[in-house]
Amino acid sequence: MTLVLHNYFRSSTSTRVRAALNLKGLDYDYVSYALLKDEQRGAAHLALNPQGLVPTLVTDDGALPQSLAIIEWLDEVHPEPPLLPADAWGRARVRSLAHIIALDVHPVNNLRILKHLETEYGVDADGKAAWFRKWAQAGMESLEARLSSEAETGTFCHGDTPGLADLCLFAQVLNNGRFGVGLDAYPTIARIHAACMAMPAFERAAPANQPDAT
């Protein structure tokens, strides 16, 4: 199977997918779109994904956008190592943890939203950083509260192997660093993030290690 990932080094949804591909041991071709130049809104990428957002994974079956849909698909067609637990309640827990970040933090802080705050309301760089921090901190607090209190938390978000929630946590923590959201207030998240970074599959997925990194 040929896999081509259309993405951008700094996009945290792209980082999630790169780490998932690496954990599965899957090779892929890397195509980059400079989001600051709106290249993802060009005709070539819109033909793959009318939404004009990265990432899109092109597979032998077709083009698949949306990072969580890509990761769930990868886990179904390449089940080893699994990115979701074997039991339904465990899968529900992992998805509910992942979605704190993937639904309630990342979309609100996406580049297109920050750009719009600037153009529509004149929000400056400090104001955009404050916006980012507000929603990132709310999500991190919720995630920390759950991870630190729930018995299923292990070395990673659910037990001792990394999965969907760790992919989201990992990418969000790296993104948070750009806006001054550190890990001091979130010891469980910090510990899990360190466990991710210690694995080559995650480390190779980090923005700084991509061919289009600036």
Add this chain to the structure above:
Amino acid sequence: MTLVLHNYFRSSTSTRVRAALNLKGLDYDYVSYALLKDEQRGAAHLALNPQGLVPTLVTDDGALPQSLAIIEWLDEVHPEPPLLPADAWGRARVRSLAHIIALDVHPVNNLRILKHLETEYGVDADGKAAWFRKWAQAGMESLEARLSSEAETGTFCHGDTPGLADLCLFAQVLNNGRFGVGLDAYPTIARIHAACMAMPAFERAAPANQPDAT
């Protein structure tokens, strides 16, 4: 199995889950939190869900927050009628459609974001409606482009039975109506929404038909 849905009539994530429960033919108890009074941030609800967002489904296994995690869990433990296709690529397609709304539209237009625009930047009601419309229209355009061009689209988003993407579409279209985002520009979405509304499972899930509707 006893199911208790902690939710709010107007919350579109709650509407998704209510319609899923109805499609599965599952009875549930209804507990309401008035979001405008921040009741979901009270101690009782925070004990169930530290994130303080609705909906949370309380099951015999525990409390499960996050609407999409709830729907995926319902589909795993009560597989009939299915809310996702039988094939992996079909499931990927349906998730990727659902996530256009669930990740890239709804979170950006959530009540807490609109409130923050008002308190932080003095955005008035017209400005908040313009914000809502911008992101809702972007999502609807992307969704319409895919639904109208992809062969898998049928009476519903994927074939002729309703599923995860239809749950998201249905709830978002109802929410859009409150902010003047109509369906004229989105004929495929309009047709699918009408097909949903014609089913009692969806109609009974609509905000206007809940006990806490005002």
